[in-house]
Amino acid sequence: xxxxxxxxxxxxxxxxxxxxxxxxxxxxxxxxxxxxxxxxxxxxxxxxxxxxxxxxxxxxxxxxxxxxxxxxxxxxxxxxxxxxxxxxxxxxxxxxxxxxxxxxxxxxxxxxxxxxxxxxxxxxxxxxxxxxxxxxxxxxxxxxxxxxxxxxxxxxxxxxxxxxxxxxxxxxxxxxxxxxxxxxxxxxxxxx
Amino acid sequence: xxxxxxxxxxxxxxxxxxxxxxxxxxxxxxxxxxxxxxxxxxxxxxxxxxxxxxxxxxxxxxxxxxxxxxxxxxxxxxxxxxxxxxxxxxxxxxxxxxxxxxxxxxxxxxxxxxxxxxxxxxxxxxxxxxxxxxxxxxxxxxxxxxxxxxxxxxxxxxxxxxxxxxxxxxxxxxxxxxxxxxxxxxxxxxxxxxxxxxxxxxxxxxxxxxxxxxxxxxxxxxxxxxxxxxxxxxxxxxxxxxxxxxxxxxxxxxxxxxxxxxxxxxxxxxxxxxxxxxxxxxxxxxxxxxxxxxxxxxxxxxxxxxxxxxxxxxxxxxxxxxxxxxxxxxxxxxxxxxxxxxxxxxxxxxxxxxxxxxxxxxxxxxxxxxxxxxxxxxxxxxxxxxxxxxxxxxxxxxxxxxxxxxxxxxxxxxxxxxxxxxxxxxxxxxxxxxxxxxxxxxxxxxxxxxxxxxxxxxxx
Numbered sequence: 232x233x234x235x236x237x238x239x240x241x242x243x244x245x246x247x248x249x250x251x252x253x254x255x256x257x258x259x260x261x262x263x264x265x266x267x268x269x270x271x272x273x274x275x276x277x278x279x280x281x282x283x284x285x286x287x288x289x290x291x292x293x294x295x296x297x298x299x300x301x302x303x304x305x306x307x308x309x310x311x312x313x314x315x316x317x318x319x320x321x322x323x324x325x326x327x328x329x330x331x332x333x334x335x336x337x338x339x340x341x342x343x344x345x346x347x348x349x350x351x352x353x354x355x356x357x358x359x360x361x362x363x364x365x366x367x368x369x370x371x372x373x374x375x376x377x378x379x380x381x382x383x384x385x386x387x388x389x390x391x392x393x394x395x396x397x398x399x400x401x402x403x404x405x406x407x408x409x410x411x412x413x414x415x416x417x418x419x420x421x422x423x
Numbered sequence: 424x425x426x427x428x429x430x431x432x433x434x435x436x437x438x439x440x441x442x443x444x445x446x447x448x449x450x451x452x453x454x455x456x457x458x459x460x461x462x463x464x465x466x467x468x469x470x471x472x473x474x475x476x477x478x479x480x481x482x483x484x485x486x487x488x489x490x491x492x493x494x495x496x497x498x499x500x501x502x503x504x505x506x507x508x509x510x511x512x513x514x515x516x517x518x519x520x521x522x523x524x525x526x527x528x529x530x531x532x533x534x535x536x537x538x539x540x541x542x543x544x545x546x547x548x549x550x551x552x553x554x555x556x557x558x559x560x561x562x563x564x565x566x567x568x569x570x571x572x573x574x575x576x577x578x579x580x581x582x583x584x585x586x587x588x589x590x591x592x593x594x595x596x597x598x599x600x601x602x603x604x605x606x607x608x609x610x611x612x613x614x615x616x617x618x619x620x621x622x623x624x625x626x627x628x629x630x631x632x633x634x635x636x637x638x639x640x641x642x643x644x645x646x647x648x649x650x651x652x653x654x655x656x657x658x659x660x661x662x663x664x665x666x667x668x669x670x671x672x673x674x675x676x677x678x679x680x681x682x683x684x685x686x687x688x689x690x691x692x693x694x695x696x697x698x699x700x701x702x703x704x705x706x707x708x709x710x711x712x713x714x715x716x717x718x719x720x721x722x723x724x725x726x727x728x729x730x731x732x733x734x735x736x737x738x739x740x741x742x743x744x745x746x747x748x749x750x751x752x753x754x755x756x757x758x759x760x761x762x763x764x765x766x767x768x769x770x771x772x773x774x775x776x777x778x779x780x781x782x783x784x785x786x787x788x789x790x791x792x793x794x795x796x797x798x799x800x801x802x803x804x805x806x807x808x809x810x811x812x813x814x815x816x817x818x819x820x821x822x823x824x825x826x827x828x829x830x831x832x833x834x835x836x837x838x839x840x841x842x843x844x845x846x847x848x849x850x851x852x853x854x855x856x857x858x859x860x861x862x863x864x865x866x867x868x869x870x871x872x873x874x875x876x877x878x879x880x881x882x883x
Binding site for chain 1: 457472473474475476482485487488489490491492494495496521
């Protein structure tokens with residue numbers, strides 16, 4: 232089982248509707264006005280105590296119109312719409328920098344930072360790295376930690392966009408302990 | 424008692440369980456696939472959670488989604504109904520580990536009763552007669568040949584984890600057994616994930632007689648008599664009745680007591696059914712004997728006939744037992760009164776080899792005051808509704824009660840004659856033929872053929 236769920240996408244005129252193809256508690260929703268782009272984590276779904284990141288699928292961008300739910304844990308059913316997106320105007324300064332498929336770069340296929348922070352290769356200084364060049368990553372495999380405000384978040388391999396479901400590590404683009412911004416390239420991969 | 428109970432089922436099953444919930448003051452919570460959202464039966468629930476697309480594997484069999492739906496609707500119990508997850512021990516165990524009461528027996532017991540030879544061994548140890556055959560799985564073809572010689576031909580090889588009539592091989596002599604053994608084992612492995620095969624004497628015809636039991640968590644058990652389910656088509660029951668015309672009052676009492684005692688001995692709790700085969704009087708060995716076949720660890724489709732003759736609400740008691748209530752009556756308090764017959768009305772075309780036919784019910788009504796006795800209709804459908812293609816073809820069950828068997832049959836015939844069902848073909852004409860046949864009316868029928876079918880006129 233992977234630890235991510237991709238939103239199901241339906242279109243309603245200009246608007247894009249993102250629904251969750253599962254049953255559970257929707258939490259850490261992003262606020263109205265936030266911009267979504269492919270590969271981004273936009274909240275989590277808790278099911279039987281396990282959390283899974285909700286990921287924006289390839290080809291989807293937009294600005295969230297829906298107000299953030301009042302409930303911290305919102306019970307949802309299969310197919311419930313959690314975000315309604317309006318298109319981002321051309322030339323909008325706040326548009327995300329990524330192209331619709333953020334996994335594709337000049338260098339090939341790249342796994343990017345889901346948020347800003349300090350990127351660590353290993354769980355603690357005296358332990359081996361989560362992954363190294365030549366390793367094969369399957370969905371959910373840990374690739375590193377991102378530290379922000381003393382909180383460490385484990386980063387899992389998330390095969391969104393054109394990233395293959397199983398990937399081989401070609402190059403670590405961000406060094407151990409590097410400061411990274413959201414969307415910064417972390418690891419270059421190729422299909423395993 | 425529970426405040427909110429989630430029903431992990433759909434259609435007629437969900438309707439029946441919801442009614443039991445209401446009678447106990449419990450709020451019924453439903454789950455529904457996208458194909459069922461908005462159906463009349465979902466409106467009987469206090470809340471409904473959508474759990475996936477129409478296909479059962481994507482919705483009603485998604486145990487984790489259903490359990491999560493129970494958690495987030497604050498339901499403290501799950502009733503699986505019958506079909507779907509009702510006999511899934513893994514699901515029952517998952518519910519238990521998340522602190523949700525599964526309305527049914529313990530998962531360990533469900534697992535044991537789900538495998539044929541452990542179930543047989545447990546019931547033999549508990550004192551029930553079993554069909555002569557191997558003690559558990561066979562080691563190899565030679566072992567099979569040796570056991571076959573002992574019990575006498577014909578014999579049948581069966582997959583231990585099998586079901587639905589698959590993974591079985593009939594053998595008439597010793598070379599059949601040697602040839603069929605490895606084939607049967609590999610078929611069992613690919614179909615059911617276990618190569619375990621056992622063997623028993625093959626009995627042709629005979630009658631399917633099952634005993635309804637209720638067992639609480641304190642070792643109190645009662646039986647609610649038996650149901651005769653010998654009118655079958657491809658192992659699917661069509662018409663059921665209680666009591667069975669094949670048992671004498673003394674046999675009924677003995678069989679019921681034996682079934683209730685065996686249920687307690689194996690550790691059963693809740694409502695359950697023990698199925699027996701009464702061997703045909705033409706068998707060379709064991710003619711007329713009653714043998715244990717299997718235990719169904721759930722409520723059954725045909726439970727209303729037992730309710731009609733005893734006045735006991737089985738679905739409600741199943742929930743009360745799961746909530747820890749003791750049975751408040753004993754065997755001697757149960758009065759068996761009159762006779763009940765049930766007809767399963769399916770959306771199938773009897774003239775097209777019973778092909779299921781989904782569609783829209785342009786008319787759907789019955790006169791429940793027809794006939795000298797009483798009529799009960801268990802259905803989830805309303806006129807104008809569409810029957811989706813994903814699920815089984817049951818439209819409803821018409822159950823008749825009369826002081827005597829003749830009166831019950833007459834009442835059921837009157838009820839069927841009053842039916843106005845349009846938009847879909849149904850099996851109503853089949854039931855009319857069965858009920859009017861001399862074989863059914865005399866009570867002399869068995870599983871080898873459907874009494875009165877095909878109708879004489881159709882044979883021209």
